[in-house]
Amino acid sequence: MAAIKVHGNPLSTASMRVLATVYEKEIDHEFVFVDMRAGEHKKEHFLSFNPFGQVPALEDGDLKLFESRAINKYIACEYAVKGTQLIYQDSKKMAITSVWMEVEAQQYDPAASKLGWELAIKPLLGMSTDTAVVEENEAKLAKVLDVYESRLAQSKYLGGDCFTLADLHHLPTLHYLFGTQVKKHFDSRPHVSAWVADITARPAWLKVLALLSQQ
Numbered sequence: 001m002a003a004i005k006v007h008g009n010p011l012s013t014a015s016m017r018v019l020a021t022v023y024e025k026e027i028d029h030e031f032v033f034v035d036m037r038a039g040e041h042k043k044e045h046f047l048s049f050n051p052f053g054q055v056p057a058l059e060d061g062d063l064k065l066f067e068s069r070a071i072n073k074y075i076a077c078e079y080a081v082k083g084t085q086l087i088y089q090d091s092k093k094m095a096i097t098s099v100w101m102e103v104e105a106q107q108y109d110p111a112a113s114k115l116g117w118e119l120a121i122k123p124l125l126g127m128s129t130d131t132a133v134v135e136e137n138e139a140k141l142a143k144v145l146d147v148y149e150s151r152l153a154q155s156k157y158l159g160g161d162c163f164t165l166a167d168l169h170h171l172p173t174l175h176y177l178f179g180t181q182v183k184k185h186f187d188s189r190p191h192v193s194a195w196v197a198d199i200t201a202r203p204a205w206l207k208v209l210a211l212l213s214q215q
């Protein structure tokens, strides 16, 4: 029997974030497909994992978790000896990594997710893009990327010398944004551009993309 179960949908950015971690950690796992088109995430069974009715959720024995970033922190701690070390054992190094994990969640992701929705997802659904929302969030994202450019000029990865969850958490939104006009904001900043090329080429991430391409 698999060690853990990931309940999610490969098209969902938050599910992709957890899958990237599971692949980095090389953990035996079962992926339980949640059919969002059929509304499975709003039905009783899935609500027992996440009362907010959003994917992903994790089951590890008796433990049930939701919120992709919290799931990833748990996996990185619980399976510390397996696969890639996605967190630091040293508390000062980990504190710095935690700062950049918060930056991703609080500064980067709100703008990146809105842009992904407006420029990548809405066109797929035949909905029209709100250009005012795009303009506002492109400006917000550009400011965040200026900070990233300075940070990455001094540090190979956001959290420090090694690839950590602080980098990994960006991968799903990067995937959607790179098919849009927003790519230019990453390309025009040399350290950000080199960092994106590095983290998106990781074998674990390529496995997530392979799963996505089967959908």
Ligand SMILES: N[C@@H](CCC(=O)N[C@@H](CS)C(=O)NCC(=O)O)C(=O)O
Binding pocket: 012, 013, 014, 015, 041, 053, 054, 055, 056, 066, 067, 068, 069
């Ligand atoms: N902060 C949550 C966000 C989860 C989330 O927004 N999931 C989306 C898919 S990416 C979802 O389930 N949307 C359906 C809904 O909100 O009804 C996490 O990181 O896990």
